[in-house]
Amino acid sequence: MPAADLAPSPAGPVARPGAPAFRQFPVAWRFALQNQARNRLAWLLLIVFVPVWYELMASIAGHTPLTFRLYATGRVLTVDGGHLTLITAGLNAVTMIVGFAVFAAVRRTLAFDKRLVFAGYRQATLIAAKTLAIAVIAAAVAAYTSLVLLAFWRPGPAGWAAILAAFTVIALAYGAFGLLLGVLVRNDLEGFFLIIMGSLMDTFLQNPLGNPLANKPVLEWFPSFGPTQFAVAGSLGHTALWDHLALGLAWPAAFAAAGLLIFRARTRTRTRHDHRAAALISAWGHATKKHAPG
Amino acid sequence: MSQAVLEARDVSKAYRRHQVLRGVDLTVWPGQLVAVVGENGSGKSTLLKILAGTLAADRGRVRRCGTLGYCPQDPVLNESLTVGQHLRYFAAARRLSSLARAGELMDLLGYEQYRSQVAGELSGGTRQKLNLTLALLHDPDVLLLDEPYQGFDWETYLRFWDLVGDLLARRRTIVIITHMVFEQDRFDLLADLADGHLTPRGASPGRDDHARR
Numbered sequence: 355m356p357a358a359d360l361a362p363s364p365a366g367p368v369a370r371p372g373a374p375a376f377r378q379f380p381v382a383w384r385f386a387l388q389n390q391a392r393n394r395l396a397w398l399l400l401i402v403f404v405p406v407w408y409e410l411m412a413s414i415a416g417h418t419p420l421t422f423r424l425y426a427t428g429r430v431l432t433v434d435g436g437h438l439t440l441i442t443a444g445l446n447a448v449t450m451i452v453g454f455a456v457f458a459a460v461r462r463t464l465a466f467d468k469r470l471v472f473a474g475y476r477q478a479t480l481i482a483a484k485t486l487a488i489a490v491i492a493a494a495v496a497a498y499t500s501l502v503l504l505a506f507w508r509p510g511p512a513g514w515a516a517i518l519a520a521f522t523v524i525a526l527a528y529g530a531f532g533l534l535l536g537v538l539v540r541n542d543l544e545g546f547f548l549i550i551m552g553s554l555m556d557t558f559l560q561n562p563l564g565n566p567l568a569n570k571p572v573l574e575w576f577p578s579f580g581p582t583q584f585a586v587a588g589s590l591g592h593t594a595l596w597d598h599l600a601l602g603l604a605w606p607a608a609f610a611a612a613g614l615l616i617f618r619a620r621t622r623t624r625t626r627h628d629h630r631a632a633a634l635i636s637a638w639g640h641a642t643k644k645h646a647p648g
Numbered sequence: 649m650s651q652a653v654l655e656a657r658d659v660s661k662a663y664r665r666h667q668v669l670r671g672v673d674l675t676v677w678p679g680q681l682v683a684v685v686g687e688n689g690s691g692k693s694t695l696l697k698i699l700a701g702t703l704a705a706d707r708g709r710v711r712r713c714g715t716l717g718y719c720p721q722d723p724v725l726n727e728s729l730t731v732g733q734h735l736r737y738f739a740a741a742r743r744l745s746s747l748a749r750a751g752e753l754m755d756l757l758g759y760e761q762y763r764s765q766v767a768g769e770l771s772g773g774t775r776q777k778l779n780l781t782l783a784l785l786h787d788p789d790v791l792l793l794d795e796p797y798q799g800f801d802w803e804t805y806l807r808f809w810d811l812v813g814d815l816l817a818r819r820r821t822i823v824i825i826t827h828m829v830f831e832q833d834r835f836d837l838l839a840d841l842a843d844g845h846l847t848p849r850g851a852s853p854g855r856d857d858h859a860r861r
Contacts, residue, residue: 376743378743380735380742381740465724468702469720469724471741474741
C-alpha cells in the first residue's frame with residue numbers, strides 16, 4: 355500500500371482527519387432533535403390528549419373550593435378546585451408526554467448511538483446534543499401545554515408565567531427520567547409502565563382533590579412537589595416560591611446525571627485509533643508489493 | 649519485516665456456563681482476505697465483536713493496526729433517519745470532509761435512489777447495503793464484516809465482490825464471517841470455527857486470479 359493512501363489527502367477517495375470536516379455537534383444536535391420530533395404518538399397525545407384531559411378534569415372538578423397549604427409560607431389557601439385541578443392535569447399531561455417521548459427516542463437509538471461512538475463520535479458531544487434536544491422538546495411541550503390551558507382558565511400574566519415555569523421544570527424532570535429509563539430498563543413495557551405510574555402517583559398525590567390527605571411531608575419527596583408549589587403559589591397565591599422552583603430543578607439534574615453516566619457506560623468502546631500502528635502498516639505497504647504469508 | 653494487522657492470541661469467551669471460544673488464535677496480514685466459517689451459533693459473531701473491540705474477551709489478547717471498519721450482522725440503523733442522514737452522521741463521526749466515498753459506495757451497491765428514504769422503510773437488502781456503507785465510509789485499513797452479503801440478490805452479491813476486489817487491490821485487509829462459503833478460492837485464508845476452536849484450512853493460491861479480476 356503506498357504511504358499516500360494513509361496520509362491526509364483531500365484528493366483521495368476519503369478525506370482523512372485534518373480537513374474541514376462535518377462538525378459533530380451540529381449534526382448530532384439536529385438529528386437528536388429530529389429523532390425526538392419523529393414520534394407520531396407523542397404528537398397525537400399533544401394535539402388530542404392535552405385539551406381532552408383538561409376538559410375532562412375541569413368538568414369533573416367543577417368549581418368546588420379547596421384548601422391547599424403552601425409549605426414554604428405555611429399559608430392555607432382556599433382556591434377554586436377547578437383551577438388547582440387544571441394545574442395538576444397540565445403537570446400530569448406534561449410528565450407523561452415528555453417522559454414517554456424521550457424514553458422512546460433514547461431507547462430506540464441506544465444501539466445506534468453506540469455504533470456512532472464506536473465510529474469515532476465523541477461521547478461528550480453526543481451526550482450534550484442529546485441533552486439539549488431533550489431540554490428543547492421539554493420546553494416546547496411545556497409551553498404548548500401552558501398555552502392550551504388558557505382556553506380553560508386565564509390566570510393573569512404573572513400567574514401564567516408561574517405555571518409555564520413550573521411546567522417547564524417538571525417537563526425537564528420527566529425528560530431526564532425518560533432518558534434514565536431509556537438507558538436502564540430492559541424492555542419497552544417496563545419503561546412505559548414506570549413513566550405512567552410515576553407520573554400518576556407524583557402529580558395526583560400533590561392535588562388535594564385527588565388526595566384528601568395531601569400536604570403530608572412525604573409529598574416533598576416527589577419530583578412535582580416543587581413545581582406544583584410554585585405554580586399554585588404563583589397563580590393562586592400571588593407568591594413566587596423561587597426556592598421551590600429550584601428544588602424542582604434538582605430532580606432533572608439528578609435524573610440526567612444518572613442517565614448520562616449510564617449512557618456513557620453503555621456506549622463506551624474499547625477501540626482506540628492506533629495511529630503509530632497505522633503508520634507502520636503504511637511504511638510496510640510501501641516497502642512490500644505482495645502480502646505476507648498467512 | 650512484516651507486521652500483522654490483526655492478531656488474536658488465546659481468545660476465550662463464555663456466556664455464563666456456555667463456553668463459546670476456547671483459545672482462538674488468528675493472524676491476518678495486510679492485504680489479505682480471510683473467511684471465518686462456522687455453523688449458526690458457533691461463536692463467529694462473538695469472535696468478530698472481540699476482534700472489533702465491541703465485546704471483551706474473558707481471556708486472551710487482540711492486537712489491531714490501522715483504522716477499522718466493522719459491519720455488524722444486524723444492521724444497526726436509526727429508523728427515523730434517511731439514508732443520506734445516516735451518511736452525514738457517520739461522516740461526522742469519522743470527521744470526514746466529503747461524502748464522495750459514500751456516493752461511490754451507493755453507486756457501486758446500486759441503492760442511490762433510496763438516499764432520501766428513512767431507514768425504517770427500507771427493504772432488508774437495502775438496509776444491509778447501508779450497513780455495509782457505514783462500515784466502509786472512511787476507507788478503513790482493516791474491515792471486519794459479519795455475514796456481509798446476507799439479503800443481497802445475485803446482482804448485488806456480484807457487486808459486493810467487485811467492491812472487495814477493489815479494496816484488496818488497494819491492499820485493504822478484509823475478514824469475513826460467514827456460515828457458508830461458495831467460492832473458496834477467493835480467500836487467502838479460510839478458517840473453520842467449531843467447538844470454540846479456529847482451525848485454518850490453509851492459504852489458497854488462487855486468490856489473485858479470482859478476487860482481483
